[in-house]
Amino acid sequence: xxxxxxxxxxxxxxxxxxxxxxxxxxxxxxxxxxxxxxxxxxxxxxxxxxxxxxxxxxxxxxxxxxxxxxxxxxxxxxxxxxxxxxxxxxxxxxxxxxxxxxxxxxxxxxxxxxxxxxxxxxxxxxxxxxxxxxxxxxxxxxxxxxxxxxxxxxxxxxxxxxxxxxxxxxxxxxxxxxxxxxxxxxxxxxxxxxxxxxxxxxxxxxxxxxxxxxxxxxxxxxxxxxxxxxxxxxxxxxxxxxxxx
Amino acid sequence: xxxxxxxxxxxxxxxxxxxxxxxxxxxxxxxxxxxxxxxxxxxxxxxxxxxxxxxxxxxxxxxxxxxxxxxxxxxxxxxxxxxxxxxxxxxxxxxxxxxxxxxxxxxxxxxxxxxxxxxxxxxxxxxxxxxxxxxxxxxxxxxxxxxxxxxxxxxxxxxxxxxxxxxxxxxxxxxxxxxxxxxxxxxxxxxxxxxxxxxxxxxxxxxxxxxxxxxxxxxxxxxxxxxxxxxxxxxxxxxxxxxxxxxxxxxxxxxxxxxxxxxxxxxxxxxxxxxxxxxxxxxxxxxxxxxxxxxxxxxxxxxxxxxxxxxxxxxxxxxxxxxxxxxxxxxxxxxxxxxxxxxxxxxxxxxxxxxxxxxxxxxxxxxxxxxxxxxxxxxxxxxxxxxxxxxxxxxxxxxxxxxxxxxxxxxxxxxxxxxxxxxxxxxxxxxxxxxxxxxxxxxxx
Numbered sequence: 001x002x003x004x005x006x007x008x009x010x011x012x013x014x015x016x017x018x019x020x021x022x023x024x025x026x027x028x029x030x031x032x033x034x035x036x037x038x039x040x041x042x043x044x045x046x047x048x049x050x051x052x053x054x055x056x057x058x059x060x061x062x063x064x065x066x067x068x069x070x071x072x073x074x075x076x077x078x079x080x081x082x083x084x085x086x087x088x089x090x091x092x093x094x095x096x097x098x099x100x101x102x103x104x105x106x107x108x109x110x111x112x113x114x115x116x117x118x119x120x121x122x123x124x125x126x127x128x129x130x131x132x133x134x135x136x137x138x139x140x141x142x143x144x145x146x147x148x149x150x151x152x153x154x155x156x157x158x159x160x161x162x163x164x165x166x167x168x169x170x171x172x173x174x175x176x177x178x179x180x181x182x183x184x185x186x187x188x189x190x191x192x193x194x195x196x197x198x199x200x201x202x203x204x205x206x207x208x209x210x211x212x213x214x215x216x217x218x219x220x221x222x223x224x225x226x227x228x229x230x231x232x233x234x235x236x237x238x239x240x241x242x243x244x245x
Numbered sequence: 246x247x248x249x250x251x252x253x254x255x256x257x258x259x260x261x262x263x264x265x266x267x268x269x270x271x272x273x274x275x276x277x278x279x280x281x282x283x284x285x286x287x288x289x290x291x292x293x294x295x296x297x298x299x300x301x302x303x304x305x306x307x308x309x310x311x312x313x314x315x316x317x318x319x320x321x322x323x324x325x326x327x328x329x330x331x332x333x334x335x336x337x338x339x340x341x342x343x344x345x346x347x348x349x350x351x352x353x354x355x356x357x358x359x360x361x362x363x364x365x366x367x368x369x370x371x372x373x374x375x376x377x378x379x380x381x382x383x384x385x386x387x388x389x390x391x392x393x394x395x396x397x398x399x400x401x402x403x404x405x406x407x408x409x410x411x412x413x414x415x416x417x418x419x420x421x422x423x424x425x426x427x428x429x430x431x432x433x434x435x436x437x438x439x440x441x442x443x444x445x446x447x448x449x450x451x452x453x454x455x456x457x458x459x460x461x462x463x464x465x466x467x468x469x470x471x472x473x474x475x476x477x478x479x480x481x482x483x484x485x486x487x488x489x490x491x492x493x494x495x496x497x498x499x500x501x502x503x504x505x506x507x508x509x510x511x512x513x514x515x516x517x518x519x520x521x522x523x524x525x526x527x528x529x530x531x532x533x534x535x536x537x538x539x540x541x542x543x544x545x546x547x548x549x550x551x552x553x554x555x556x557x558x559x560x561x562x563x564x565x566x567x568x569x570x571x572x573x574x575x576x577x578x579x580x581x582x583x584x585x586x587x588x589x590x591x592x593x594x595x596x597x598x599x600x601x602x603x604x605x606x607x608x609x610x611x612x613x614x615x616x617x618x619x620x621x622x623x624x625x626x627x628x629x630x631x632x633x634x635x636x637x638x639x640x641x642x643x644x645x646x647x648x649x650x651x652x653x654x655x656x657x658x659x660x661x662x663x664x665x666x667x668x669x670x671x672x673x674x675x676x677x678x679x680x681x682x683x684x685x686x687x688x689x690x
Contacts, residue, residue: 042314
């Protein structure tokens with residue numbers, strides 16, 4: 001499989017890219033920092049990626065560069081079968097409420113521009129006869145909760161968007177995969193209080209890879225979160241007003 | 246990303262336990278800017294990976310785990326210091342490469358391998374891990390980030406091998422891997438009735454085998470004590486090895502901290518006897534999975550929980566060859582007389598002294614055993630053992646240690662003054678410290 005990967009330098013993206021490279025997928029990395037990209041490409045090469053991993057810069061804050069970055073990837077890979085988007089940012093609800101600039105940045109990166117990127121990816125995938133669009137949402141998008149109101153809203157919006165793409169373009173060969181990671185120990189969650197269920201990036205990445213192989217439209221990573229969020233979604237509103245999680 | 250998370254921290258022995266702060270992240274160079282110590286997978290047993298009392302955060306290196314370069318022509322590999330041996334083996338065993346020296350667990354980081362200058366079953370032939378290190382990237386105490394090679398900074402380089410992470414934060418490690426003929430091990434095991442036989446068997450096996458170690462039953466009574474099983478091995482030739490690659494072993498894990506009474510003399514004495522008798526009088530030989538051979542205890546995740554909430558300590562000392570059998574008897578004498586409960590005991594012959602200024606191995610016999618912590622008592626046992634080891638010109642392994650007193654360590658380490666001088670030269674303000682450096686080297690808390 002030929003994969004364009006936005007966000008492979010860190011966390012779950014790094015773990016997923018390694019699993020893909022290890023099984024012989026051909027990767028093209030997109031990311032913000034060329035030095036980091038080069039080091040991650042090297043890492044995948046040394047781990048035994050079949051073909052040299054190439055990369056190009058692409059910043060989720062700058063939507064005007066998305067098309068060019070995807071074209072560069074298409075050129076590098078010949079064509080591509082999948083686009084994976086793990087990039088995103090997180091901030092505490094209190095900080096987002098207090099800081100207008102931060103709020104704007106989070107909504108731009110996690111919602112507006114992720115969708116802009118997906119639109120560019122979608123048109124290219126459809127032009128090539130279809131393919132996989134795999135985007136990382138969050139369990140935070142499953143139920144509005146006090147600590148993740150804005151972040152959760154952005155992720156819920158992504159879920160809506162991907163479901164819509166699936167309805168409209170599935171018949172033309174576009175397969176969307178929405179990944180909903182639970183609490184995974186990465187740089188993004190460092191410093192947050194850990195819930196009772198915590199997983200490592202590798203475990204989440206394995207669940208994602210399975211979903212890619214088995215044609216699942218929505219995947220909880222790791223899968224135990226499906227049950228957890230089923231319970232959380234069923235909680236009544238008066239209770240959600242009282243609890244703090 | 247740079248938020249420090251409060252955590253109760255301990256080494257693998259779960260004793261001592263301290264309250265500290267951790268900073269984790271992919272960018273090790275960034276997170277080591279403000280920390281007092283860098284910690285890896287936390288597999289040192291005592292307080293080597295713990296911060297000094299106070300509230301300074303430690304960096305956790307495990308997310309800095311990228312491979313940087315590998316040259317199949319020379320076997321030289323470079324990676325970030327948080328890469329685990331397990332991840333390295335997963336990537337390289339099937340390609341025919343293995344590190345020349347590997348400890349008894351693969352859940353250690355490259356930084357940890359360097360900081361403890363680890364040894365393994367191959368010590369008699371390959372020496373310690375540090376002998377194969379060609380370069381280090383470090384952040385030293387004054388904040389500078391340096392490429393350190395033996396040729397460029399010999400003193401700092403050597404002080405860092407076995408320096409328990411106290412000479413600088415290890416950011417990247419470059420070392421030489423060994424080519425192996427197949428990813429499988431040809432192993433033999435043979436039992437010996439007494440300690441003399443076991444030691445002689447170990448010495449004899451080490452002449453022709455690259456990997457040797459012996460398990461000893463220290464709990465048996467009378468003639469049974471000191472009996473044991475010698476294990477020797479080598480990489481299998483392609484003609485005798487299975488054609489497939491060894492699969493990654495799925496391990497069971499101890500789910501909860503067990504009650505303190507579980508691992509006791511009463512339970513382990515018969516288990517030791519069973520293990521001895523299962524071996525049988527004949528030599529067993531055959532092809533084994535490399536993980537079963539090198540990392541038998543990794544098969545049981547969180548096995549430290551078996552010791553209960555009290556925790557345990559692992560005592561490891563080396564006795565020079567000239568000490569001879571009477572010194573081993575004296576060690577066993579301490580164990581008897583103070584009624585210590587050494588549950589798992591392993592012996593290994595060491596050849597040369599490591600390159601590192603404070604490297605543990607020296608020519609002689611290494612004895613290591615686990616003891617559950619019992620307040621007050623275990624300290625007395627360690628003190629008495631250290632009396633014997635220091636008196637014989639031996640020393641203890643800092644990666645295992647939690648209870649050695651500063652006076653004892655000084656008595657064992659004529660090299661300590663030099664090491665402290667080098668350390669001070671690179672860290673005048675004493676920015677890098679650990680609970681261990683406060684306990685043993687007189688650092689301010």
